[in-house]
Amino acid sequence: MAVEHVGDIMARQLLTLSQDATLKDAHDLMREKSIRHIPVVDKDSGKLLGVLTQKRMIATVMSLLADYGVSALERRERQVRVMDIIDSDFESVDAKAPLTEVVPFFLSNKHGCLTVVDQDGRLEGMVTSSDFVRLCAELLKERSKA
DSSP states (O other): OOOOBHHHHOBOSOOOEETTOBHHHHHHHHHHHTOSEEEEEOTTTOBEEEEEEHHHHHHHHHHHHHHHOGGGHHHHHHHSBGGGTSBOSOOEEOTTSBHHHHHHHHHHHOOSEEEEEOTTSBEEEEEEHHHHHHHHHHHHHHHHHO
């Protein structure tokens, strides 16, 4: 198995939101698709604007619940723009980056995902800690056969 670069293990078919999406859109998408990270991209250029994490989404929902109660949650979620809660201070990597270079990112930052962008900042994919676990499982399986 010749897996050396981020592009070899990254997910390419991503669910994304545009900059005009709301917290309600994000909450529904995370719940329906069982995902923990949603890239937010400019709908015109495809450039990555930020990432909404499950942790940030839950914190915002909990704050809305505390402030307004359950009965107002859905209405309030529709009023919060994802652009107001995304993590816009994030690291990205090129698909050709060696996997050995991104491992320390996951170990030291405890982040669950790393976005992959082209030289113009357009989203190409995402690599997650789960992708590394899958790779590890495949490598261990191959090793046990040898």
